Amino acid sequence: MIKTFFSTKNLLVLFVSLFILAAAGCSSDNSQSGTEGEKAAEEKKSVTMIFSFKSPNMDPHTGFTPIRAGVTETLLKLDKNSSIEGWLAEHWSTEDNVTWEFAIRNGITFHDGTKLDAARVKASIERSIAVNESLAGSLKIKSMEAEGQTLIITTIEPYPALPSELVNPYTSIVNTEGEKEMGAEAFRNAPVGTGPFQVKKFTSNQEVQVSKYDGYWAGEPKIDEAIIKFNEDANVRALALQSKEADIVYNLPAEGIEVIEKDEHLKVESVPGLRSHFILYNQQSANVSDVKVREALNLLLDRKSIADDIMLGHAEPANGPFNSNLPFGLDDKVQELNVEKAKSLLSEAGYTENADGKMEKGRKPLKLELITYKARPELPLIAQLLQSDAAKAGVDIEIKNVENADTYLAENTDWDLATYSNNTSPRGDGSYFLNTAFTETGALNVGKISIPQLNEVIKELNTTTDAEKRTELTKDAADIINKNVAHSYAVYPNIIVGINNRITNWQPTAEEYYILTHTLDVK
Known part of the structure; x- marks a missing residue:
């Protein structure tokens, strides 16, 4: 019995010992596996970006996000x-x-x-x-x-x-073919392109997650994945950069730059672009269909204050649709704020100043609705400045903020003017803007502008090959636009981008098309 007892005990001890060793071995293996997993996760290169415009889908034929995200x-x-x-x-x-x-x-x-x-x-x-x-x-x-x-x-x-x-x-x-296989809706959210990155997950109006495409023709992408978030609130974008939640943030508010530049881990790039901020007039509105009224409003746009006080020097006052530094830019003097002359022009348009200092016609005050949007933080401020200066001339401007300006302006006809921003020479040539903003079929012609003389110039430009002649025609078109006050050009803004110093081999470019590239890397 004793012998049996000790044998059983020894076996029990041996079994327990083996169990402990096995458990320890498993624990050791799991720990090693976990460490390797964590190491692999740490070594995966990832970047987070924030764009200022929402993207309802990823259809590259109706939006710019796919090309900016390196998908197409x-x-x-x-x-x-x-x-x-x-x-x-x-x-x-x-x-x-x-x-x-x-x-x-x-x-x-x-x-x-x-x-x-x-x-x-x-x-x-x-x-x-x-x-x-x-x-x-x-x-x-x-x-x-x-x-x-x-x-x-x-x-x-x-x-x-x-x-x-x-x-x-x-x-x-x-x-x-991907659209046929996936279905239209799925394809619009995950288009099959040729870019260095492919869509991993898309959440409408919130973010898109992309991963590198190993078979990319121009060379293997340097990073493994990227998250691109959409947020129209400039302050939220700035805070995300400061808290290191985002590595690259577009369209920072000018007033927030100083704080960001004090952080040794961050930098701000202010790049002269090909864009113009301007006032867009709705020619369908009786309130602004008279060129005299538009001329008056043009004189109430304080371009110097916009460049200096709103953009804090990150912009140049505008004298037309195209930057004067371009070959086809105008040499005209920048229009200065002139309240008294604006009032005189309104008088020529049939308005009189009432006892309250308001301009009216047939006892109806001149009251305008101005549409703006906050994706570009300076535009609502430009709207407020114009509202203030217009009041000095007896013009009431009511500001309306909308979420999607393009959709609102296209679907509504009861607005009078709007703050707007567009690349006016995104391809080193003015024809794109002229065709899209002023012709009958132009996608940007939401104000239904139709100027016969301008149409003829654009038509000739479209069939002209000689570079010097094209420059001359583009200048002629810009001159006609200014004389008719089809738009009121405010400033040529810089592209203001916040960047974490961990980002390497990348910088913002003037055309604003090619943002997530295969050469972008991180430290």
Whole structure:
């Protein structure tokens, strides 16, 4: 019995010991595995960005987010000097500005592994025109033929501006077969492009998560993933940068720069851009259909104060649609604030000043509705400044903040004027802005501007090849726009971007198209 007892005890001890050792071994293995997992997670390169505009979907043919997020690419692009260069198209040629031949690069695949060829490009351009009717007018395509890696585009008339129009992010190339397989809604939220990053997860109007595409044709992306958040509140964006929740933040408020620059881990880039902030007039409104009224309002726009007091020096006062530093910019003197002359012009338009100092016609006060939006923090401030100076001339301006200015202005006709911002020469040429902002089919012509003399100049510009002649015509168009006060141009703003110093091999560019690139890296 004793022998049996000790044998059983020894076996029990041995069993317990083995169990403890096994448990310890498992614990050791788990610990090592966990450490490796944590190390792998730590080594994964990730970047967080914040854009100032919401994105309801990721359809590249109706929005710019896909190209900015590195998901899609266009046939042609702009280089750092705003000159056009090949991208998905290696080179292109034409003999008559009507028949264009584009050589599509070999060795490129979409995110689903499908080879990029001319037929896929043709199908993508056809889709872009189908879902974005403004492209039909800007591309002027009569027909397309695809054979292997060669795409031939025939335009409806001689059209030397076609290469510039193919830089447009709305012409991003996607594999349209993906739409058939995924369904329209799913495809609009995760388009199958050729860029260095592919959509991992998209949340409407909140954020998009992207991961690197290992098969990217121009070289393996340096980072593994990125989160791009959308937030229209400038203060929230600035705080996210200061708290290190975001690495790159676009459109910082000028008044918040000083605090950010005091942080040794952060920096601010203020880059002269190709954009103009301006007042857009609704020519459908009887209140501003008279050019004398628009001339008066133009004199009530204090451009110097906007540049100095609102933009804190991160802008230049504007004298027309195009920056005067550009070859086709005007040499005109910047219009100064002049309340008395504005009142005189209103009198010429039939308004009289009543006992309360208000301008009225037929006992009806001149009261205007001004639309603005906060995605660009300076625009509501410009609206308030104009409101204040207009009051000195007896004009009441009621400011209305909207969430999506483009949609509101396009769907409503009862507004009078709006603060707006647009790249007026995003492709080193003024024709894009002139065609989209002033022609009948232009996507940006929400004010229904129609100036016969301007239309003729734009029409001639669209068929002119000679560079000097194009510059001359663009200046003529700008002069007509100013004389008719189709818009009131306020300032040429800098692009203000906050950057964490961990970001390397990256800087903001003037065209604002190519933001998340395959060369961007982190320390």
